[in-house]
Amino acid sequence: MTQQLTAAGPARRTPSRPSLWRSRNFLLLWGGQTVSELGTRISHVAVPVVAADALGASIFQVSLLTFLAWLPYLLFSLPAGALADRVDQRKLMILCDLGRMALMLSLPLVAIAGRLTLTFLYVVVGLSGVLTVGFTVAYRSRFPRLVEADQLVDGNAKLVLSQDAAELVGPTIGGVLIGLVGAARTFFGNAIAFLVSAVTLWLIRETPEQRATPASSRDRVSPRTAMTEGLAFVRRQPILLKILACTTTSNFFVMASGSIEVTFMLRELHASSVMVGLVFSVSAIGGLTLGIFANRLTNRIGTARVIWVAMAAPGPLYLLMPLAQPGWGVLLYGVGLAAFSGNAVLFNIAAMSYRQRITPPEILGRVNATFLWICYGVIPLGALVGGTLGSQLGLRTALWICVLGTWSAALFVVFSPLRKMRDLPAT
Template identity: 75%
Template sequence: MTQHLLAPAEATTPAPLRRSRDFGLLWGGQTVAELGTRISGVAVPLLAADTLGASVFQVSLLTFLAWLPYLLFSLPAGIVADRVDQRRLMVACDLGRAALLLSVPVVALVGRLSLPFLYAVVGLAGVLTVFFTVAYKSVLPRLVPAERLLDANAKLTISQDSAELVGPTIGGVLVGLVGAAKTFLATGATYLVSAVTLLLLRHRPAARSAHARGPLRAELTGGLGFIRRQRILLAILACTTTSNFFVMAASSIEVVFMLRELHASPALVGLVFSVSAVGGLVVGALAGRLTAWLGSARVIWVAMAAPGPLYLLMPLAQPGWGVLLYGIGLAAFSANAVLFNVASMTYRQQITPPELLGRVNAAFLWICFGVIPLGALLGGALGSQLGLRPALWICVLGTWSASLFVVCSPLRGMRDVPAAVAPVRDAVS
């Protein structure tokens, strides 16, 4: 199987990322935004379950609505991201998400907060997140040299897990102190910070010229066509899609499981999510070394297969301190996700032509994230019909099974993916 990785554009060693002003701004802004996202991840289901008295299935609908836009809007978002100034698109999405989240405490203050309103906020914010994510995943290779992509992706992932480490705990504490609705003041502010940092970027990736654009149907399917011709990308896509489906099925019921089955307080729920981030944080810091030790091909399937047995601790969790078993299982998945995502994302960014990257990323999101709302519905349905603990058993076994796609792929017989020269990116900073 022939794959192409970017070779160094120059013989000289590129400058460390700490000297890149643009990457520093992107990294800082996304660290703050990720913190807000993690706080929301606790505040939204707590607001629905505790304040608004939502059922298990109604809470799972929030997850469904948050991820449904990936199924509906990912492919069009890829076209937009390849045609417009990606920085401006990201700023607009950040400002829109901030406005939506800040509306929650305002509506609560006047006594009009309801589940339908919360559904609308979550769904609209999800649409903006789709456009932001496609642009975000496409702009990074234009800001850093190809040789620093793995390091850049690892640093951004470390930020995500750092936010996961403290965000849920902060969210749980804030909900306990000021209430779930007022907690959205903090989450909305984080998106404003992200917008400011993006406005300060100096590099302006050029939009694709009009003469380079093709028919709309070809534009929509261009990313899918490229993936179809890449056997390793197909295996990664199948693995990620299956994992996302079952992970989100579990995520849609896990807060309710901890509240109602394990009798955990909001603060303890936040602590469990924080514990789970430790695995990803440690692995993220070691991603470069682990990749060099295992090999850039081998690390992809090992990251998916090895932590699987620890997932089984999640449905085995019990009330009291036994709830931390859930956190340990989540930590194993976090370690898996970080190492797998860093390696597979770097590989995808390197082999994809710059002018096609937005649509390839969009195609991945359309499939990988498009199944997430279906997984959320499955989780809610299983939790309602079978009970929360049996539903979790199905979800964790399904998550581990996703590793079969990469274990049984050409990656298993390779240590490193072959390197060859590919087109050079627009510019680096």
């Protein structure tokens, strides 16, 4: 076959980028996070079981555990972002993993000694939440430096796929472990998961450029100014600002519906606990399926177009959730959840890849922290509003408001510069 010629001579072939499957650093990070996500999902089952069964906590006292787990995002995201941009992010992640391992290990040890109290459980959950914020900010800031820019979508897709897989099997494994060894002893497994994550991070070998902490004149500003720089950067980026508004609105209404969905299925649809579990399994499968094909879909639809398409297109299927009926009709709720799960996978991968691609490395930690502070900060409020709507208006009416509110979040990205773009700029 003859080589194609141009006026300047032989056409140059763009060297193919090595697959992520051959990237030692990525595989270590991916493997460690997969184990860590699985352990986290197991603890999500074990913590309320310990509180309700072993410690006799009331419904309100159990709900405080969720509040304490999410509160650190509102209180500590901005300081964590300023810290992550000044220190070795990999070492910060390892320290957070080891700290969470120690906290999880303390629970079964204290329980075996007969000293476990609800107050101690609150302290462990709250401190673990603080360390999770620090880890998440550093993790989202470090990952883009371990892969090439054109591998961000593929890498983020694989990481999100692990989260969905853990969400699918984690609660089941947690339930089996609780039945075999008791709720408190399952935290031994959670501690091991964090240890595995720390070891895989320690085994990562970075180049001097990857290892260096980004330095700039911003490092000399006051901590208060540093914490607001991420927000200032987002405000100057029209697309990023629209993505932030979309994500925040979606999180608010999703958490509002999440706070009443189990009650809706049990009381309005008269579903059994087995059927409720099946509904959530169906929703996780939706996210897993799209996660597998996320890279191909993003390339086919366009890296910019997929952001608003993922938010707008599945919206009609959300309406199946309040339309669900008793009997097998409860599975309509699962279909609606699966549609949202698939939307979340595609949207989050594309939006996160864009944020990592356009943000200067020296402030990426602060920008990530800004997103966590706002997007996750509304979650406790959304849960409160969902419960209030369900109490005052009825569960089905409240659910209609929540799903329409979730779909309305798409308006921020539909009516944005993204609608006239196919692909996002490289930088």
